Structures are given as structure tokens and as C-alpha cells.
Amino acid sequence: xxxxxxxxxxxxxxxxxxxxxxxxxxxxxxxxxxxxxxxxxxxxxxxxxxxxxxxxxxxxxxxxxxxxxxxxxxxxxxxxxxxxxxxxxxxxxxxxxxxxxxxxxxxxxxxxxxx
Amino acid sequence: xxxxxxxxxxxxxxxxxxxxxxxxxxxxxxxxxxxxxxxxxxxxxxxxxxxxxxxxxxxxxxxxxxxxxxxxxxxxxxxxxxxxxxxxxxxxxxxxxxxxxxxxxxxxxxxxxxxx
Numbered sequence: 001x002x003x004x005x006x007x008x009x010x011x012x013x014x015x016x017x018x019x020x021x022x023x024x025x026x027x028x029x030x031x032x033x034x035x036x037x038x039x040x041x042x043x044x045x046x047x048x049x050x051x052x053x054x055x056x057x058x059x060x061x062x063x064x065x066x067x068x069x070x071x072x073x074x075x076x077x078x079x080x081x082x083x084x085x086x087x088x089x090x091x092x093x094x095x096x097x098x099x100x101x102x103x104x105x106x107x108x109x110x111x112x113x114x115x
Numbered sequence: 116x117x118x119x120x121x122x123x124x125x126x127x128x129x130x131x132x133x134x135x136x137x138x139x140x141x142x143x144x145x146x147x148x149x150x151x152x153x154x155x156x157x158x159x160x161x162x163x164x165x166x167x168x169x170x171x172x173x174x175x176x177x178x179x180x181x182x183x184x185x186x187x188x189x190x191x192x193x194x195x196x197x198x199x200x201x202x203x204x205x206x207x208x209x210x211x212x213x214x215x216x217x218x219x220x221x222x223x224x225x226x227x228x229x230x231x
Contacts, residue, residue, distance in 0.1 A: 009155070032217070044205065044222040090157060094217045101165070101217045103148070107157035 002027040002095050006106035013081050014114050021076040021109050023065075023091035032094040033074040035065055036105075039087045047089070050074065061085070086113045118142065121206050121223035128193075128200075128230055136191045136226045138206035146217060147189035150205045151175060152225070158205065164189055165211055193228060201230045 005024045013019060025031065035047040048059025055067040065076045074091060091106040119140045128134045140147065146165045150158040160173030164183040178197025183189055189208075193200045204226045210218040 006157075034219070036220075043224045044207075044220075046219050049219060092158075092220075096217070101211070103160070103217050103220065105150075105158040107155060 002093060002102070002104050004091055004093050004104050004106040006089075006091055006109050008109045009107070010110045010112070012112045012114065015083055016080045019076070019078040019081045019085075019111070021089055021091075021111070023074045023076065023106060025072050025074070025091075025093040025104075027072075027093065027095045029095060032096075033065070033067055034092040034094070034103075035059065035063070035074075035076050036090045036092060037087050038090070038108075044090070047076070081111075081113050083113045083115055085111060087111060119206055119208055119221055119223035121204075121226050123226060124224065126226060126228045128228065130230055131195045133192055133194050134228065136193070136204055136206075136228070138189045138191065138223060139187055140189075140206075140208045140221075141187060142208055142221060143186070144208035144221070145186070145211050146209045147183065148207045148209070148220065149173075149179070149181065149189070149191045150207065152203045152205055161191065161204075200228055203227050 003026045007022045033050040036044045037047045038044045048057050050057045050067045058064045063078050067074050088108050088110050090108045094103045122137045148163040149161040152158050159175050161179050162181040164170035170181050170183050180192045206223045207220040209220045
């Protein structure tokens with residue numbers, strides 16, 4: 001069965017620091033990749049997604065992620081975080097075979113940005 | 116506005132009682148999902164449905180049941196057989212691509228169930 005690993009459970013950064021959150025998955029077939037964000041008190045929303053094409057994808061609020069197929073990774077990055085980026089971030093991987101599709105989430109990374 | 120509506124937002128129940136959580140969407144999405152969110156465990160899939168009158172078990176379906184009689188509605192029943200029902204439950208919907216892949220998930224605001 002496929003799995004998604006987010007190795008950083010809790011990250012604390014100062015404003016303007018650079019961010020990289022790791023995401024690795026264990027499936028050798030075709031995948032679609034997503035990062036979702038959950039701000040305090042709000043519902044989950046899409047940050048960015050990769051379906052095909054350029055492996056470097058850009059999302060909202062200055063976030064980007066790079067799909068590295070050989071490393072089964074889809075790490076999330078932001079050059080300079082803001083206090084408002086404090087949230088929980090979830091990586092998700094959709095695996096599909098033409099007859100079945102399944103979306104699996106990682107355990108999440110809680111990001112705390114301090115002033 | 117288009118979106119997903121979950122109700123109730125908060126629910127308390129006594130042990131041994133079944134409860135049903137409502138999820139309605141007006142996005143015309145074919146697929147609907149129920150996830151359970153627990154601290155430190157991320158989102159775990161309970162059930163999903165890609166077409167009316169059909170649904171599939173997810174990773175933690177035991178103690179739960181669903182129905183999909185209408186495209187817009189996907190209610191979840193938490194039965195008394197569920198050993199640890201206290202949790203935050205999220206409903207989501209998505210389109211389904213031509214290749215069968217799942218599009219972006221749109222989430223409701225969630226229902227928090229507490230068993231007393």
C-alpha cells in the first residue's frame with residue numbers, strides 16, 4: 001500500500017527565514033501530488049499541485065514545490081516565511097491505475113513562525 | 116456560493132449511540148470522501164464514493180457506514196462499534212479525471228464529535 005511520509009512534525013522559524021518541508025511517498029506508478037494547508041480555525045485548502053509537466057510548481061502565497069521522481073519526493077519551499085504562514089501543512093499523493101484512484105495524506109507538519 | 120456543507124459542527128453523544136454526520140456539496144463533483152483527523156496522525160480515509168449508489172472502504176472503515184443515494188449527499192454514520200469515535204471528521208469532494216485520477220479535493224469545515 002502507498003504511504004506518505006512527512007518527517008518534520010513541528011517546525012519553528014523566525015520571520016524571513018527560508019522554509020523547506022519534506023514529503024516522500026512510496027509508490028512507483030503514476031502519481032498526482034498535492035500540498036494542502038490548514039490555517040488555525042479554517043478548513044483545509046489547496047496550496048499547490050503537480051499533475052504533469054514542469055516538476056517545479058508554484059502555488060499561492062509564494063510557495064513552491066519540486067517533484068523529484070527518482071527520490072519519490074515533493075518538498076515544499078518558501079524563500080521567506082511570514083507570521084501569517086503559521087499553519088499545518090499536509091502532503092498528499094494520489095495514486096491511480098485507470099481503474100482505482102486513492103488519495104493518501106501525510107501526518108502533517110505544524111509550522112510556527114515567530115516575529 | 117458553491118461549496119461543501121457539513122453539519123453539525125459540534126456533536127456530543129453517549130457511548131452506545133449511533134450518530135450521523137451530514138455532508139452536502141453543490142459543486143457537481145462525482146467523488147466524495149470522509150476523512151478522520153486526529154492530532155499527529157494526519158487525515159485518514161474512512162470511506163469514499165466515486166458514483167451514486169457505490170462507495171468503497173478506506174483505510175479505517177470499521178465502525179462506520181455511509182450511503183450515496185444522491186450525487187450531492189454523502190452522510191457518514193458513526194456506529195457504536197467504532198472504538199474511538201471522538202475525532203474531527205472532514206468531508207471532501209472532487210472531480211475525477213479522464214484517466215481516473217482524483218482532482219483537487221475541496222473540504223468542508225468539519226464536524227467535531229465527542230463521545231461522553
